């Protein structure tokens with residue numbers, strides 16, 4: 001019932017929260033566009049959790065991680081109580097006659113379960129709330145791509161292929177996720193590959209303004225694009241800066257040369273955007289187990305037509321049922337390519353990629369994973385995601 005009127009409920013919730021607790025507004029992003037995204041996320045998260053409250057095995061660890069991860073937003077234990085009372089007020093205002101004492105009791109208890117699990121996760125974590133990381137190098141490729149090398153001030157644990165969330169004082173309280181473009185190094189530095197997006201304030205700040213010496217914040221690493229097993233042939237498929245986690249996986253493979261064959265497909269909007277080509281060529285020459293294919297659109301064609309050319313290249317290669325396939329790139333690219341690979345015989349359980357929800361217009365990073373909460377957003381076309389697709393108004 002509430003889900004159908006989610007937009008109303010969410011507006012009520014934030015108005016109630018900020019009216020009764022003005023200081024809390026300062027914890028949220030400044031820009032109204034980012035607040036809109038925030039609105040979507042809250043309800044996506046809530047509906048997801050509530051629909052899985054009985055599945056303790058799945059939801060418990062998730063809420064722990066979510067609580068741990070929320071520390072970077074400077075959330076304190078007392079905030080959980082004020083969010084809870086605004087949430088109940090919003091649910092009551094949206095539910096009409098359905099808001100009975102029993103329903104209120106059930107929601108109160110459900111929220112308490114969620115808050116307790118998140119607080120326990122926050123309290124149990126031995127990680128810092130975030131890692132300060134100094135920019136030690138900034139490489140620029142054309143107007144749109146920057147590779148930033150950062151040195152975290154404390155050891156920053158992650159697996160090759162994972163991503164981190166990033167925030168800069170240049171765009172306060174806004175966090176975006178970026179894949180880490182290298183396997184762990186002895187000096188602890190990490191590379192972020194950033195593609196500047198029109199109207200994307202953080203990506204523009206990172207690519208065009210950020211200088212060595214500046215300090216960024218990193219959230220705990222996460223993500224599913226990690227290497228699975230070494231006894232099957234592997235295909236790595238990367239598009240655009242989706243190359244970053246694939247590079248990290250390749251570095252991991254090269255570190256202990258594999259027995260299996262590895263096929264690498266690197267897709268870019270044009271030759272200039274194959275920004276790591278010298279390095280990839282060097283791998284291709286020195287690693288006998290590696291076969292490299294570059295894909296760009298035919299001259300004069302739209303940049304996304306590279307994906308059609310990739311489709312031809314993949315169709316011409318066999319053995320898909322045997323392969324473990326690692327995919328990284330724009331959300332739609334992953335969708336299309338995964339679909340094609342399944343048609344070519346690849347096994348769905350052996351296609352690995354992060355869940356990248358498709359973004360709407362005006363979203364800075366359509367399809368970026370959004371942190372530990374991102375799979376909340378990946379539910380199949382929820383009504384409340386697209387206001388124009390909502391249920392008809394009640395009469």
Ligand SMILES: NC(=O)C1=CN([C@@H]2O[C@H](COP(=O)(O)OP(=O)(O)OC[C@H]3O[C@@H](n4cnc5c(N)ncnc54)[C@H](O)[C@@H]3O)[C@@H](O)[C@H]2O)C=CC1
Pocket residue numbers: 178179195225239240241242243244245267268269270273303304305306307308327328329330331332333336353354356365366367368369
């Ligand atoms: N772990 C992951 O899955 C990661 C995903 N990304 C995502 O990769 C993207 C990289 O952006 P850019 O470097 O600017 O890439 P880009 O916009 O230059 O695209 C690279 C290629 O991807 C394909 N592509 C792009 N949009 C498509 C569409 N709508 N349909 C079909 N094919 C499409 C095209 O072949 C294009 O040439 C971002 O959206 C980012 O969120 C980036 C890093 C890691």
